[in-house]
Amino acid sequence: MTGATTPARGRKRSEQTRLAILTAAYELTTEVGYPDLTIEGIAARAGAGKQTVYRWWPTKADVLLEALALKADLKVSTADQGSFDAELDAFLRDSAALMAFPGVVPVLRSLMAEAQRDADFRRRFQDGFLIKRRAAFETIVERAAARGDKPAHLTAAFAADLVFGLIWYRVLATERLLGQDDITAIRRLLNEHPGEE
Amino acid sequence: MTGATTPARGRKRSEQTRLAILTAAYELTTEVGYPDLTIEGIAARAGAGKQTVYRWWPTKADVLLEALALKADLKVSTADQGSFDAELDAFLRDSAALMAFPGVVPVLRSLMAEAQRDADFRRRFQDGFLIKRRAAFETIVERAAARGDKPAHLTAAFAADLVFGLIWYRVLATERLLGQDDITAIRRLLNEHPGEE
Amino acid sequence: MTGATTPARGRKRSEQTRLAILTAAYELTTEVGYPDLTIEGIAARAGAGKQTVYRWWPTKADVLLEALALKADLKVSTADQGSFDAELDAFLRDSAALMAFPGVVPVLRSLMAEAQRDADFRRRFQDGFLIKRRAAFETIVERAAARGDKPAHLTAAFAADLVFGLIWYRVLATERLLGQDDITAIRRLLNEHPGEE
Amino acid sequence: MTGATTPARGRKRSEQTRLAILTAAYELTTEVGYPDLTIEGIAARAGAGKQTVYRWWPTKADVLLEALALKADLKVSTADQGSFDAELDAFLRDSAALMAFPGVVPVLRSLMAEAQRDADFRRRFQDGFLIKRRAAFETIVERAAARGDKPAHLTAAFAADLVFGLIWYRVLATERLLGQDDITAIRRLLNEHPGEE
DNA sequence: AACTAAGCGAGACGGTACGTCGCGTCTTGCA
């Protein structure tokens, strides 16, 4: 049971409006950029009232966070591929693919930026995005450990910090996105000499 | 000569006002947070006119970037310490020390966030902060390479991406700042099996 | 029969809800004032839905107009008292008594104000309130004329304008309500030299 | 001396903008009516910012009150004309003329309506309009008293209540404005038999 | 010493988005 909430009186939330708002937010971000994205603009483009936006999302960043899930495939493969290296490769390719979706990189930048400004959104962004992806990665490392496949001295947490650090640093601080050479370099780094001496 | 500008007629820029503005900006950021930092607020707190702020800085982020240099020691040791590992250790300790300055972490977060929103400021932030620190780190790696001290397969650029990635990821995406254990882990990672072929 | 409407299908109008709405409107007006009186507020206080209010009254002013009849005694004595002066006295006392009902003066002010803004309500207010009271007064004057009791040069309409003008002006433009001295002054004015030619 | 206010620093108020706002308010009222008059609309029509309106006037009614003085001739003749009746006649003609100005009657209705809703504006309306006109009228009556020209039993205050009551009642509660016959009737009423017995 | 530029604090200006509030309409499900 999901709680004894009152049995849903009154008019129901319009799914059509919800989608119109999410789409409008995503498109507007790519068109005018996040700083010029406004709740007013989202509502106007979606043919919705401002109140309707405010009723369901606390900030424009939250709209965008939900829109991201609607527009881009956020799934990360964590299937057992037999070896740590193969799973790592799959994970990194998935990540690169996500960022190749049109509009995703600017949205990610904007959300991370917003997370620096708004402590409440920071938490929602961590819970709704960062932690999920991190958990997927850590699953891989832990399976590798169970398999005896993992380099020594490499905790799952530290490996995650390294990998996500690299990805995010590239996005936030440089203009160089993750390429095949980077994937190769990471795989070599994390696989080197799994504590054999 | 950097241009034959007319030899400074009229009243000179007030250094006192400049410092008052930088101090006001830094303090206000720690007090109310970057999003609630306003040019109006800075000017009022500094006892200055808005025009004076706009005359010398394009955005509030630029004021803060300059204030950071005023308030915190941005120097990084790049002195030759004989070994890559020793210099790496010194560099990481310097970095951790910078972030221990009161108010520095919130300011760094805010500047990086602003760099995601404002493409012009992004460039100024990269040139005025990110690239400088990166150059210092790369100097260390290159000296190690010259010394034959550097791990194989590790370019200076990739090492820098890894290290700064880790540092920034911790600041931006988590609440865990760089600790002694992290420094140890990085040193081990970057020193492992130096050039075994 | 007033029309061959289908003989009332479905649920009947709830008298209880009607009274709850009228009472809520009246009380809210005295508590927060007419400008802050809202349909939403009335419905909420009455435990009714907004739709129910809109179904039966076009505007909040109309609710209040009906509530006035519920809360205050709107009856004016027009009984034949033998003389114009006696009937005038009774009429003026009734009027003063009405305005002594708690909450009546603010409501009258609000309704008259609304009548200036909304042409449709203006008509309903005139028909449902102003004209009725005016008719009562003119009845008195006309009976006086029939009796030979009426001052010369005094038409019923002009006398009504004078009397209602005085009463309303006091309410709308001053803080001085009608007192005994005013009643005396009016009686003297309207009775002076009755038909001396 | 008009007070030791600080000696006017900063940019001065723009008289041009002030007039544009007053004109816009007056015109909009005649075009869309007072209820649909909005500060936003006034500012937009005047080519001004909303803040500029709010800086100088507390409510739209105050804008209109000041606009009235700009647009209509509010002067009332109180010159000594030798007799009470002549001065009364002049006063009533002036009043009728004011209300013949295009747009004045709707504005007066709106201001009086607003004075019923907003206690603060009520005071400003009384001080800035009602009391001034009343004072003019009472001057006339008092001069008549000094001249021995005034009817007995007629105080200046009561006469003012009667006259302004009639005028306002006509405007607020009826569609019949003050005409020549009304002026005649009032003159007769206030002049009749000046207490000669 | 008089003149001429700036720089400066102050603050009014035209804008624009904010987040809130109430409007009047429209489901939705129960009586």
Place this chain on the structure above:
DNA sequence: TGCAAGACGCGACGTACCGTCTCGCTTAGTT
């Protein structure tokens, strides 16, 4: 069909800052 609940499109509210623009004053050189 009436009704309570409540989501919806809409649009004005009054506020907050934006970045620009006078103002009058101060502070330097330049004549």
